[in-house]
Amino acid sequence: EIVLTQSPGTLSxxxxxxxxxxxxxSQSVSYNYLAWYQQKSGQAPRLLIYGAVHRANxxxxxxxxxxxxxxxxxxxxxLEPEDFAVYYCHQYAASPWTFGQxxxxxxx
Amino acid sequence: DVQLVQSGAEVxxxxxxxxxxxxxxxxxxxxxxxxxxxxxxxxxxxxxxGMYPADSDTRYSPSFQGQVTIxxxxxxxxxxxQWTSLKASDSAIYYCVxxxxxxxxxxxxxxxxxxxxxxx
Numbered sequence: 001e002i003v004l005t006q007s008p009g010t011l012s013x014x015x016x017x018x019x020x021x022x023x024x025x026s027q028s029v030s031y032n033y034l035a036w037y038q039q040k041s042g043q044a045p046r047l048l049i050y051g052a053v054h055r056a057n058x059x060x061x062x063x064x065x066x067x068x069x070x071x072x073x074x075x076x077x078x079l080e081p082e083d084f085a086v087y088y089c090h091q092y093a094a095s096p097w098t099f100g101q102x103x104x105x106x107x108x
Numbered sequence: 109d110v111q112l113v114q115s116g117a118e119v120x121x122x123x124x125x126x127x128x129x130x131x132x133x134x135x136x137x138x139x140x141x142x143x144x145x146x147x148x149x150x151x152x153x154x155x156x157x158g159m160y161p162a163d164s165d166t167r168y169s170p171s172f173q174g175q176v177t178i179x180x181x182x183x184x185x186x187x188x189x190q191w192t193s194l195k196a197s198d199s200a201i202y203y204c205v206x207x208x209x210x211x212x213x214x215x216x217x218x219x220x221x222x223x224x225x226x227x228x
Contacts, residue, residue, distance in 0.1 A: 035214035
């Protein structure tokens, strides 16, 4: 099973700042089958990025994904109020598909 | 617009059976993978498995194989997740998720979630 480790656990930032979220995999994620989701309190997760770098429909371009192999990053260039949430990475390369434990982005 | 609408919250006793549902609309139900993800405070998000309704190809996570059954009724665009004997540890929020036509896919759409509470 591929274990995904996200860091940091919590990111305390102010609106307008840059956020960098990391996701490390215990084995290489084939074909960069790595996705990122955002979850707000009381809501279902929402797909942001798939294939490591492709933005899902309606996702603003201030969010971007990068990385390959075992190291992946989600970057939010300038935090807006609606970006404060929990973010999860997810690999769908090898069964069982797995999720990271999440990074909470909170207002400083 | 793609929508996944799940059945409502459930409260059950250990040993009881349960079947929850997820109705898809706004897309060709049969030709997209549809699956289930469990969320708990302790273990976070866990992929349970999925099905390709067109040919009923079904894949399970080893953690859930034999514990649940995933099925679908193409005639009414609805997927199901079923238990024959619930345990307290099955208490969670269950999300249905829509993938793509490929067997490897991210979850492009999520249902609103079905909370399940199993308690004596």
